[in-house]
Structures are given as C-alpha cells and as structure tokens.
Amino acid sequence: MTARVDTLLLSDLHLPAAPSPLRQRLRALLAGxxxxxxxxxxxxxxxxxxxxxxxxxxxxxxEIAALKALTAAGVPVLLQHGNRDFLLGQTFTHATGTRLLPDPAVVTLGTRSTLLSHGDRWCIDDVGYQRFRRFARNPLAQAVFLRLPVSLRERVAGGLRTESGQQKQRKASAIMDVNTECVAAAFDAHSVTRIIHGHTHRPMTHAVQLAAGAGERIVLPDWRPGDCRVLWVTADGTARFAEADR
Known part of the structure; x- marks a missing residue:
C-alpha cells in the first residue's frame, strides 16, 4: 500500500440542505x-x-456516511467551526469519526509549521459581524437556541442568511477581508511562517514579509457550481490548488 503523504485542505463549501452538485462533488472527493x-x-x-x-x-x-467511510479507511478528518456551522457537535463527530479542531490551530504540514483558521476572527473591521460572532459563539446562547423547536430554528437561520446577504451588499469590500495587522500578530504569536484560512472567498497565495524571513498566507477557495477547488500540501510543504474530484 502506498504511504499517504499529501494533506488535503478545503473550506467554505456551503453545502445546501437540498440536493446539489456541490454535495455530489464532496461525496466524489471523499470516495476518491x-x-x-x-x-x-x-x-x-x-x-x-x-x-x-x-x-x-x-x-x-x-455526506455523514461518506465522511464515516473515509475515516474508517484510516484517513483522519479534522474540522474547524465556520460562521455557518459553529453548532457542529459531538453527535456529528461521533457519526462521522471526525475530530473538531480549535481555531486557530498550529499543525505540521509537510515540513512546515502552519496556522489553520476559518479566518473570520481576523475580519475585525467588520464590527457588526464581530458583534454577532461573539454572541453566536457564546455557550449559553447556543444552548438556548438548540432548545428551540426545529421550525423556529430554521426560521431564525433563514432570517440570518437573508440579513447577511443584504449586509454584504451594503458593506465596502475591504471591510469583509482580514485585517492585515491582525494576521501579522497571528504570525508572531504562533511563531509560524504560513497561515491557511478560508471565510473571505478570495482564494490567493499572499507573500508576507516577516521578521524571521519570508512567509505566506493562503486563502482557500469557496465552492461554487463548476468551480470546486481544494488545496493539496505535499510532503515537502509545497502547496497547490486543484480541482476536486467529479
């Protein structure tokens, strides 16, 4: 059996509840x-x-079954909460065999120590969003929400999605991106030369000048019909974007 050496990273799939080509692509990727x-x-x-x-x-x-099949095959799957699925809990991880990862988290990818994050914590210029984020991540608020009837939870979630879409149209684009000073502080605080994150839907590899030398910040792609990309990191630490399996 060939040794597994390359690491796969992805984020912001935003899989809908209804049947979707995005869901099919994920299942193909997990089985492929x-x-x-x-x-x-x-x-x-x-x-x-x-x-x-x-x-x-x-x-x-x-998707739960596909994740379970992958972890049962011996591939560790680790997840971070996003701003849409921060209520993923132990029932989900037990059903899938996955593990929740703190945000941010330092891991070794190939030969490099790398800081992983969803990325929304660094979008501090979006003051309104950060206010919501603090509320939504409050354990008491989550406990109250999870006690609501399913129909009411669905209405609340739908209302939040609508409001989020409307606010994005009104906000300046730069406000919704990461704050460069926050990112620089994260490099220093965690003593890494590479950060990988999602959330902003602005996939790119940014060169970063650090006190210790050259660094990089890689923004993962969001998934859209016809454009479903992932990031592979090889054993020597090289990172490359690639299309997900069809």
Missing part, C-alpha cells in the same frame, strides 16, 4: 482522491447552515 491523503482538514463552513446535530445528521445523511 481524499483516500490518498495523510489527513483532511475542513476549515469551516462545510454546510450552508447547521441548526443542530439532531437535524443536520439526517439532512446530510449521505
């Missing part, structure tokens, strides 16, 4: 090239919204 990965990291927003494990594991039963 992901089987050759040394590990798979999903850096948030795997789902368009997640109103609780009690609902999500049924709605996304096929």
């Amino acid at each position: 090239s992901a089987r050759s990965a040394s590990a798979v990291y999903i850096l948030g927003d795997l789902f368009e919204y997640w109103i609780g494990d009690d609902v999500g594991v049924e709605v996304y039963a096929e």
